[in-house]
Amino acid sequence: MKSSQIEKNTGLIVRLDDVTDHMNWTLMDKCQNLFNKYNIKPLLGVIPNNEDKEFKVFPQRKNFWTIVKNWQESGWEISMHGYNHVYDTETNKKDFFGYGGRSEFYGHSLEAQNNKISKGLNIFKEKGIRVRSFFAPNHTYDLNTFKALKMNGIDNIIDGYGLLPYQEFDINFIPQLFYKEIMLPFGIQSTQVHLNYMNEENFEKFEIFINKNHKYIINFDLALKKVTNNLFSNLTKFTLEKSLKILRAFK
Ligand SMILES: [Zn+2]
Numbered sequence: 001m002k003s004s005q006i007e008k009n010t011g012l013i014v015r016l017d018d019v020t021d022h023m024n025w026t027l028m029d030k031c032q033n034l035f036n037k038y039n040i041k042p043l044l045g046v047i048p049n050n051e052d053k054e055f056k057v058f059p060q061r062k063n064f065w066t067i068v069k070n071w072q073e074s075g076w077e078i079s080m081h082g083y084n085h086v087y088d089t090e091t092n093k094k095d096f097f098g099y100g101g102r103s104e105f106y107g108h109s110l111e112a113q114n115n116k117i118s119k120g121l122n123i124f125k126e127k128g129i130r131v132r133s134f135f136a137p138n139h140t141y142d143l144n145t146f147k148a149l150k151m152n153g154i155d156n157i158i159d160g161y162g163l164l165p166y167q168e169f170d171i172n173f174i175p176q177l178f179y180k181e182i183m184l185p186f187g188i189q190s191t192q193v194h195l196n197y198m199n200e201e202n203f204e205k206f207e208i209f210i211n212k213n214h215k216y217i218i219n220f221d222l223a224l225k226k227v228t229n230n231l232f233s234n235l236t237k238f239t240l241e242k243s244l245k246i247l248r249a250f251k
Contacts, residue, residue: 009226011218013174013190014042014210015135015158017081020050021064024059027195027203034210035076041219043158043190044071045081045135048123054086055196065127078129079158082137083116095140097160104139121152133220135159135176145172156224162240163187165227168214171226174220188218188226196242 016031021205035042046068052057061067072078087102095106106115124131133147133156146169149155160166160173165188167173176190193206197218210217 011188015190016193018044018196019044020047022055022060024195038214040217043077043220045079047081047085048120049084079133080131083120085137099139101138104137105145106140106142110144113144116195117148117152158190174223
């Protein structure tokens with residue numbers, strides 16, 4: 001492959017998880033400065049109706065939705081990250097990506113999942129915020145999750161295996177492979193950054209990563225343009241899926 005092609009197909013979306021009114025605002029404020037310094041446009045997974053007790057312990061920003069609106073106006077992508085972030089089912093590794101663990105969506109009826117997704121989207125709409133993508137808490141989906149998303153006009157998911165964004169069930173998947181910030185030499189990927197579980201030291205590492213790799217960081221629109229369904233991306237997806245499943249089984 002030519003080096004220009006590699007360059008064209010190398011990039012990272014910065015995905016921040018668990019953004020809600022109650023969160024680690026000290027680190028969020030630091031992130032904002034860091035992103036502004038390098039003109040990085042991250043993708044934020046906002047929980048529209050947070051009921052997760054783990055996040056409620058953080059201080060609340062009263063003007064949260066105004067802040068979200070400002071982020072969107074400055075070119076940050078607002079994504080929906082579940083509805084209330086409360087896990088009430090167990091996947092037993094039967095979830096679509098085979099991660100296992102507890103879930104907010106997996107195993108619920110299409111009606112129930114549709115209800116959650118449409119209620120969540122309505123909150124964003126009321127606040128004047130445009131949402132065109134989704135990722136589920138704990139990466140856990142079943143086929144009804146995809147159907148419910150499609151019913152609500154959402155056809156982008158920031159999750160999945162592969163080295164490049166791909167299409168399946170008429171949905172664009174932007175892969176998210178690692179729990180740590182890793183810059184692959186090739187491929188379009190997404191990170192997952194959990195500020196609510198990070199301490200100052202973790203944040204410093206993240207800062208170093210951004211300082212080093214900021215030129216590879218792309219925004220959501222650019223990643224969408226890379227959605228391909230060619231032989232190459234299907235092959236890499238297939239092999240990665242196999243190897244990652246094996247790796248995870250041994251973790
Ligand atoms: Zn989450």
